[in-house]
Amino acid sequence: MPEIRVITFREALREAMVEEMERDSSIFLMGEEVGHYQGAYKVSEGMLARFGEKRVIDTPIAETGFAGVGIGAAMVGLRPIIEFMTWNFSLTAYDQLVNNAAKLRYMSNGQFKMPIVFRGPGGAAHALAAQHSQALESLYAHVPGLKVIMPATPADAKGLLKASIRDDNPVVFIESEVMYALKGEVPAVEHVVPLGVAEVKRPGRDVTVVTWAKMLHTSLKAAENLARDGIEVEVLDLRTIRPLDSEAIVASVRRTGRCLVVQEGWPFASVASEVITLVVREAFDQLDAPPEAVTSLDVPMPYATNLETFVLPSPERVVSAVRRLLGLEEAPTRPAVAGGAR
């Protein structure tokens, strides 16, 4: 009997790093407050004591600098894990990820590998306002050469992080502050989840909901509510944004005939747009309704909690969008707002 073990998302990430670092001495962890402070969100708690200052390295506030140091080290064979305290701050190092990490292998005609993981929390937490509440996966997924991973459960967090660390490409690994305490079953034995493979987290026949990360839980809640009315939603967790598991998306939509994408980020030029393009292109003949997306409203995140709640996707908005796809409701999925947001 395999042992059933319940641990938090945070512990799952830590286990992945610890196990991989035990296995391979070329792996190190670098970032702000990862060592002595035990991690801004305690993901790396205890790792300094275990691996010492050589391998668990506190940095100054210098994202461009330490992202670049990681890239240089990876070029010549080390396997860095670079923690961004949050992905908002990665924007100050965007140049390093996009111009350097993503390009090296191609522009050198394959002479180099870039085995580096950039990880940390992304998306909104609570009332952190515009500069600290951004879901940026679409920005990174736009760039060929980068892989983008977004786990939603502790088991996937562990398995995908291990796979990311073992991958020879630069990986953007986006977690969530509000999921770190989430508990779930994680195998006690070796557990690696391959990159690029989506998973059906709830099977259903009526509508395919394509989602990932925090929005998986929003979608599952909506699916539960809908099931009470006899509506069976299939919830497909992408887990990897790039490379996108097109086959899994298309297969599910061909079965259900309807597709809703639920994402935390902004709607314009986003992962949702990409998924909908794919579905229209590959499953057009099987579609019974135009694909829809539930996203954040198209505004920077306001601070006030009542506004923030209004901006973020909610189970209610997902329910309403699904009902609309089924022709059961007329209500718009996006509330009408004044000004620039439509």
Place this chain on the structure above:
Amino acid sequence: MDAGLLLDLYRQMALCRRFEEAAAKAYTQGKIRGFLHLYIGQEAVAVGAISAAEPTDYIVATYREHAHYLARTGDARAAMAELYGRATGASGGRGGSMHLFDAGKRFLGGWAIVGGHVPIAAGVAFASKYREEKDVTLCFFGDGTANMGSFHEGLALAGLWKLPVVFICENNQYAMGTPLYRTMSVPDVAVRARGYPMEFEIVNGDDVLEMRDATRRALERARRTSQPFFIEAKTYRFRGHSMADPAKYRSREEVQKWMERDPIQVLGQRIQTLGIANAEQLRALDDEVKAQAADAVEFAEQSPLPAPESVGEHVYA
């Protein structure tokens, strides 16, 4: 000594302190959310520096900016209402504690990505010079900021183009949980100004008069010669990095040692020694600002929430 000035500086610092104590209380009651970074212990830096500026000089600050906002605007109600996320707040509830703005009073934020505002301050000074106006920009930031590329680029441009900006490093010894000595190869941040090149001065940031005098000299020089200047103020934050940080990385002795330099106490002692006011009169002053902070809380609590339908306004002009 100008008795009125000393009492005013005392009152301003006490207002910052009481305002933040009230905010901290509201935070623990769940009435204020998000990040709340207190400036308690550092009041002399913002109050001293901003008291030396003309009301037309610009101010650019970080996410730890309640005191700067109060020193410039005196508007405890708008500040507290912003922390409460109310429509009557300094930024209409859209910004919160980290993003206070008052365009009319030339208070230009309220920025929360470390270092990002340093070149912005240089840009504001650029505009003053471009329009041949005599206003100077004051730019506040922490010790930890001095490792960011944007900090160095901002200083480099200000030095190159001789921009009238006074950079004020609030060296409170820590960037979050990390003591300065672990992230900087030099003990004084100010020496980094040298290469740009920029004159600098290191001051006791817990002495409001020293802070004021140094800033006055720097402002005067910037106004007259259009040269940037760098002030490093040595100070200490008495609380954690934010309300979420219990600050276990500092010893009780260390905190105690710095609390003996409490800028409000230090000035209070001086006021009494000089015979400007006695303990009782200072207490009355303190009661006044306590009442002002309480009034701000009351105002915030009775203010309306921003209207959800308005959420799309101000994305674009």
